[in-house]
Amino acid sequence: MSGWQVVVHRAPCTTPVCSTSYRPATLSERAACPQQRQRNLHSGLCRHRGYAPDLAGCGAEQSSSSFVARVSSLEQSTSPSPNVHAEGPDIDPSTGQAIPGKAKTRFNIVFVSSEVAPWSKTGGLGDVCGSLPPALAARGHRVMVIAPMYKEYKGTKALDLEIEILGTPISYYHLHERGVDWLFVDNPGCFQRPGGLYGDTAGTYGDNQYRFALLSQAALEAPLQLQLPGGRYGEDCLFIANDWHASMTAVYLAGKYRPHGVYSDARCILAIHNLRHQGVFPPGTFKTLGLPGNWYGSLEWQYPPHQRQGAYEEEGRAINTLKGGIITSDRVCTVSPGYAWEIQTPEGGWGLEGLLRSRAYALNGVLNGIDDEEWNPQSDPHIDTQYNGSTFSRGKAANKAALQRELGLPERPDVPLFGFIGRLDYQKGADLILAAAPWLLAQDVQLICLGTGESGLEGGMRWLENTYPDKARGWVGFNVPMSHKITAGCDLQLMPSRFEPCGLNQLYAMRYGTVPVAHATGGLRDTVLPFNPWDGTGTGWTFSPCTQEAFTSALANALQTFHAHPDSFHALQQRGLRRDSSWNKAAAEYEQIFEWAKFDRPYCS
Numbered sequence: 001m002s003g004w005q006v007v008v009h010r011a012p013c014t015t016p017v018c019s020t021s022y023r024p025a026t027l028s029e030r031a032a033c034p035q036q037r038q039r040n041l042h043s044g045l046c047r048h049r050g051y052a053p054d055l056a057g058c059g060a061e062q063s064s065s066s067f068v069a070r071v072s073s074l075e076q077s078t079s080p081s082p083n084v085h086a087e088g089p090d091i092d093p094s095t096g097q098a099i100p101g102k103a104k105t106r107f108n109i110v111f112v113s114s115e116v117a118p119w120s121k122t123g124g125l126g127d128v129c130g131s132l133p134p135a136l137a138a139r140g141h142r143v144m145v146i147a148p149m150y151k152e153y154k155g156t157k158a159l160d161l162e163i164e165i166l167g168t169p170i171s172y173y174h175l176h177e178r179g180v181d182w183l184f185v186d187n188p189g190c191f192q193r194p195g196g197l198y199g200d201t202a203g204t205y206g207d208n209q210y211r212f213a214l215l216s217q218a219a220l221e222a223p224l225q226l227q228l229p230g231g232r233y234g235e236d237c238l239f240i241a242n243d244w245h246a247s248m249t250a251v252y253l254a255g256k257y258r259p260h261g262v263y264s265d266a267r268c269i270l271a272i273h274n275l276r277h278q279g280v281f282p283p284g285t286f287k288t289l290g291l292p293g294n295w296y297g298s299l300e301w302q303y304p305p306h307q308r309q310g311a312y313e314e315e316g317r318a319i320n321t322l323k324g325g326i327i328t329s330d331r332v333c334t335v336s337p338g339y340a341w342e343i344q345t346p347e348g349g350w351g352l353e354g355l356l357r358s359r360a361y362a363l364n365g366v367l368n369g370i371d372d373e374e375w376n377p378q379s380d381p382h383i384d385t386q387y388n389g390s391t392f393s394r395g396k397a398a399n400k401a402a403l404q405r406e407l408g409l410p411e412r413p414d415v416p417l418f419g420f421i422g423r424l425d426y427q428k429g430a431d432l433i434l435a436a437a438p439w440l441l442a443q444d445v446q447l448i449c450l451g452t453g454e455s456g457l458e459g460g461m462r463w464l465e466n467t468y469p470d471k472a473r474g475w476v477g478f479n480v481p482m483s484h485k486i487t488a489g490c491d492l493q494l495m496p497s498r499f500e501p502c503g504l505n506q507l508y509a510m511r512y513g514t515v516p517v518a519h520a521t522g523g524l525r526d527t528v529l530p531f532n533p534w535d536g537t538g539t540g541w542t543f544s545p546c547t548q549e550a551f552t553s554a555l556a557n558a559l560q561t562f563h564a565h566p567d568s569f570h571a572l573q574q575r576g577l578r579r580d581s582s583w584n585k586a587a588a589e590y591e592q593i594f595e596w597a598k599f600d601r602p603y604c605s
């Protein structure tokens with residue numbers, strides 16, 4: 001592959017000079033250093049490679065005469081950088097230890113995502129980008145989230161800046177809430193459309209590659225250019241680029257900014273929520289991305305003959321946006337340890353397993369948490385009766401009855417009520433539920449499905465409801481209040497996903513005392529502990545392999561326990577309810593990854 005350069009990963013420097021506390025050297029310090037002038041090698045781990053002892057704290061100095069003209073405004077800035085390192089870490093002076101719940105080292109973090117709840121959401125990506133940033137902010141980091149402005153969002157304020165990116169003007173809208181700077185990139189032609197986020201009834205939008213390249217570059221300009229209430233974020237940032245839509249953030253950082261000495265101290269972490277979607281486009285589209293020509297190789301992807309499905313691939317050649325993110329980001333992380341392992345195998349790698357294996361040393365899996373405010377049975381405004389551990393039985397029964405009533409099912413407390421919420425596609429295994437329906441609904445059970453997606457499976461939902469009118473409902477659509485009601489009202493939650501990077505619905509279900517029945521894959525295997533009747537452990541039923549027989553067998557076990565061992569079933573519910581799914585643990589793990597990312601030299605420069 002030509003046109004891109006990979007800096008070979010090196011083990012951390014262990015010389016004594018590096019063992020004291022260091023901060024990144026400022027640009028003026030670097031310019032003043034004779035070694036820098038001679039060798040321009042200033043991006044390493046010890047003092048003479050761009051680090052300086054952290055005596056005075058890292059502050060204002062963000063000036064250099066070597067910047068490209070486009071960011072000259074940054075050079076001239078005399079106001080102190082808002083870099084939160086200046087405040088120092090939250091250390092308890094009496095113990096010398098980090099204060100619990102607070103970060104040891106604080107970072108300027110910039111999330112880049114195509115969706116962010118509650119403003120835009122088609123699935124779990126929106127949930128995570130709407131809830132992890134506030135958790136990190138609460139730990140002391142300065143956090144910005146950048147997403148497209150798909151429509152006008154109430155409460156946001158237009159910032160006084162319009163810049164041109166990829167030949168089109170963009171502007172930013174801002175809102176500071178829950179400790180986070182939420183920024184929305186506006187370009188009416190690109191993002192504000194009558195259809196959905198990624199497409200409409202005619203299919204996916206033809207210019208999605210351009211739309212999200214625009215988002216990625218707008219994200220890189222934001223810390224440099226936006227004067228926010230706390231000041232500019234400046235160059236010392238950690239970008240978290242989520243999925244293929246934001247992968248160009250890593251490519252632009254390496255190909256357009258670092259070569260000019262901009263963002264030398266910044267790092268980019270690629271967060272993979274779903275490897276199946278890679279952002280694949282025809283090779284000819286490269287010229288619309290505004291990258292130097294010799295960077296074509298960073299995005300080029302050659303499909304082997306048996307994988308050439310896209311009509312646009314000329315002899316199997318394509319641009320693969322996610323691949324570009326994998327090879328240019330400083331680290332890669334995904335949303336569960338199980339999935340981090342699976343994506344390195346031919347079964348779970350969707351063709352990228354070799355590349356991911358080559359970056360195994362920089363690849364981590366961190367289990368998602370959940371938004372404790374939105375998904376809390378004690379305060380959920382969508383459900384009929386709020387409840388907690390001690391009012392569980394009464395609350396659960398009331399929500400079950402309300403759900404049955406609302407959907408016109410017989411109001412029976414004794415019947416096991418199964419639920420399913422999710423995209424109707426290959427991943428989520430809704431077809432397995434439809435195939436199991438004749439057996440399952442021959443028992444005395446009720447089933448409620450909520451989902452939208454492939455038209456064949458949407459038809460299957462209608463078939464389900466028409467065939468079993470007194471036992472099943474198949475709601476085709478995206479309805480957040482109904483998803484809460486199903487989570488609170490059902491006894492059991494079905495998750496026969498063929499693969500599942502993490503999965504949020506099982507976490508929500510357990511939080512509401514609803515017992516998951518899940519395929520043991522990815523994050524489902526990491527979070528749903530199989531029920532063991534002998535020692536009274538576990539939080540649900542898991543099955544493997546992902547076959548009709550294994551799924552049916554797990555359902556039979558669940559039914560048997562529900563009917564014959566109500567105490568065991570109740571204990572299962574309680575264990576799920578007590579499981580800690582908050583973001584705090586995950587946030588601390590992310591911080592470790594941030595530290596590793598900052599400690600290493602940029603991977604690609």
Ligand SMILES: Nc1ncnc2c1ncn2[C@@H]1O[C@H](COP(=O)(O)OP(=O)(O)O[C@H]2O[C@H](CO)[C@@H](O)[C@H](O)[C@H]2O)[C@@H](O)[C@H]1O
Pocket residue numbers: 122123124125127128273274335368421422423450451452477478479480483500501502503504505523
């Ligand atoms: N019809 C409908 N109506 C209302 N709400 C609906 C809905 N269909 C889905 N939802 C909601 O959308 C979210 C889906 O979460 P998942 O974890 O299943 O995510 P998804 O597969 O999209 O995301 C990817 O990213 C997430 C986040 O990292 C990973 O957990 C996951 O494994 C990976 O595939 C949940 O909040 C769910 O309630």
